[in-house]
Structures are given as structure tokens and as C-alpha cells.
Amino acid sequence: NAGVTQTPKFQVLKTGQSMTLQCAQDMNHEYMSWYRQDPGMGLRLIHYSVGAGITDQGEVPNGYNVSRSTTEDFPLRLLSAAPSQTSVYFCASSWWQGNEKLFFGSGTQLSVL
Amino acid sequence: AQTVTQSQPEMSVQEAETVTLSCTYDTSENNYYLFWYKQPPSRQMILVIRQEAYKQQNATENRFSVNFQKAAKSFSLKISDSQLGDTAMYFCAFMSPHGSGNTGKLIFGQGTTLQVKP
Numbered sequence: 001n002a003g004v005t006q007t008p009k010f011q012v013l014k015t016g017q018s019m020t021l022q023c024a025q026d027m028n029h030e031y032m033s034w035y036r037q038d039p040g041m042g043l044r045l046i047h048y049s050v051g052a053g054i055t056d057q058g059e060v061p062n063g064y065n066v067s068r069s070t071t072e073d074f075p076l077r078l079l080s081a082a083p084s085q086t087s088v089y090f091c092a093s094s095w096w097q098g099n100e101k102l103f104f105g106s107g108t109q110l111s112v113l
Numbered sequence: 114a115q116t117v118t119q120s121q122p123e124m125s126v127q128e129a130e131t132v133t134l135s136c137t138y139d140t141s142e143n144n145y146y147l148f149w150y151k152q153p154p155s156r157q158m159i160l161v162i163r164q165e166a167y168k169q170q171n172a173t174e175n176r177f178s179v180n181f182q183k184a185a186k187s188f189s190l191k192i193s194d195s196q197l198g199d200t201a202m203y204f205c206a207f208m209s210p211h212g213s214g215n216t217g218k219l220i221f222g223q224g225t226t227l228q229v230k231p
Contacts, residue, residue, distance in 0.1 A: 031217050042117070042204055042221030050217075058218060090158060097217040100146045100165075100208055104158035 002026050006091050006105035013081045013112045021076040021108050023091030031097045032074040036060065037088040037107075046089075049074055050097045081112045115140045117207050119222035126195045127230050133180075134190045134225050136205030143167075146208045147181065148219070149190045153201040161203070164188065192227075200229045 007022045025032065033048035045058030049068040063085055065077040074093075078085060091105040116139045126132035138147070149161040164172045164181050171179050176196075180189045192199055205222040 033217065035219075040122075040223050042206075042223050043219070044221070045218045048217060088156065092158075092219075094217065098208070098210060099217070100148075100163065100210070102160075102217075102219065107156045107158075109156075 004091055004093055004103050004105040006089075006108050008108060009106065010109045011111070013078075013110065015082060015112060017081050018077070018079050019081065021078075021089055021091075021110070023074045023076065023105060024072050025074075025091075025093045025103070026072065027093065027095075027103065028071060029093040029095055029103070030071070031095070031099065032068065032091065032093045033058070033102075034064070034066065034074070034076045035090045035092060037090060043090060046076065048097075078110075083112045086110060086112045115142075115145075115207050115209070115220050117205055117220050117222040119205055119225050121225045122223070123226045123228070125228040125230055126192075128195055128197060130195050131191060131193045132195055132227065134192075134203055134205075134227065136188045136190070136222055138186050138188065138205070138207050138220075140186070140207065140209075142209055144210055146210060147179075147188045148206040148208070149177070149179070149188075150204045150206060150221075151199075151201045152204065152224075153198075158204075162190065195229045197229050197231060200227060202226050 004025045034046040035043040037043045047066040049055045089108045092102045147164045151159045176193045207220045
């Protein structure tokens with residue numbers, strides 16, 4: 001049972017490049033979400049999904065795209081990376097929306113030059 | 114909108130001593146969850162302790178305990194017998210319960226970096 005797996009762990013991009021952060025969970029969780037962590041601001045919700053085919057915006061969705069084609073996977077796409085997207089990204093999942101037991105991935109450190 | 118505030122960016126404590134991290138929050142809801150998460154240098158988010166607002170009794174987990182003051186909207190974390198492994202960033206977080214129309218979102222404070230000194 002791997003829990004929540006995020007790849008890659010580190011990534012450096014140039015401004016304007018695109019990339020996908022991967023997130024997979026093997027716990028059959030309905031709810032999955034993406035957060036970004038910035039110094040002095042804690043973690044903020046980017047997008048979330050309550051099940052396959054259903055996604056919605058969080059607090060800071062601009063510049064990010066998500067889809068949920070399977071229960072297991074919830075990738076986060078940066079279509080045209082900007083320096084303001086330099087951050088640590090966390091994927092988190094739980095059995096249902098609003099369930100207080102969230103499982104976090106180990107994070108992705110992204111730098112955009 | 115709910116907010117969470119941690120007013121201590123950095124703290125330090127001697128090994129074996131006790132330290133208290135502060136957290137205040139703002140909400141108009143009566144029922145909710147409060148959390149403390151630990152983030153060591155490995156970056157992993159580790160749940161330390163959880164409190165349900167309808168429970169008056171303060172939560173405890175081994176050396177970790179909270180002082181939950183609902184009327185004052187305060188939720189502090191006490192770490193007793195501090196250990197070097199407690200060195201980490203600590204986040205206070207808030208969540209509305211399931212069924213209240215919430216997004217399942219955790220609202221985090223800014224974080225407090227705790228250094229345990231030998």
C-alpha cells in the first residue's frame with residue numbers, strides 16, 4: 001500500500017515551458033486535491049476533485065489545469081510556467097469530500113527560471 | 114471566510130523542555146476540525162494532532178497536547194519533553210466538516226519553525 005505518490009520530487013523549468021505533476025493514490029479515495037506551499041503563506045488549495053470526471057477550482061487555480069479520468073490519478077498541468085509558480089506542490093487525498101483524514105504525498109519542489 | 118493565524122514565525126527550545134506554539138482562527142461556524150501538522154526537513158506533512166470543535170476535552174497524543182479555547186478561537190500546541198526530532202515547521206489548520214457544503218479544503222496558517230537545541 002503506497003499511499004499517495006507524487007512524481008517528480010524535484011523539477012526545474014524555464015519560463016513558458018509546460019509540464020505535468022503526477023499524483024496517484026492506491027486507497028480508492030474519492031477526494032483528491034492539490035496544494036501549493038509558499039514561504040510565509042502556508043499551503044493553499046489549487047484544485048480538487050470529488051470523483052472521476054469531476055474537478056473544481058480552489059483558492060489559487062490560475063495557471064493550472066487538472067483532470068480526473070480515473071479514481072487513482074489526479075495530474076496537475078502547468079501549461080506555460082511562470083516564475084510565480086515556483087513553489088512546493090502537495091497532492092492530498094481522502095475517502096470523501098470533507099473527510100478530516102487527509103493523506104499527503106511527499107511533495108514536488110518546482111523552480112521556474 | 115475562515116482564516117488561520119500563527120503569529121510566531123520562529124521559536125526555539127532546549128531539549129527536554131516544554132514549548133507552546135500559538136494559533137488563532139476565525140470562523141462563524143460552530144462545528145469544525147482543527148489540526149496541527151509537522152513538516153520536517155524531509156518535507157513530508159505529518160498529522161500531529163486533531164481536535165473536533167464539539168469536543169470540549171483537549172486532544173492529546175503522547176508528548177503533544179492542545180489547549181483549545183473555542184470562545185477565544187485559540188488552538189495552541191504544547192510539546193512536552195522536546196526532542197531533537199521535533200525540529201520542524203508546524204502548521205495549524207482548519208477544516209469545515211463534511212456536509213456543510215465545504216470543499217474539503219484545509220485552511221493553513223503561515224507556519225512556525227521550531228528549533229530544538231541540544
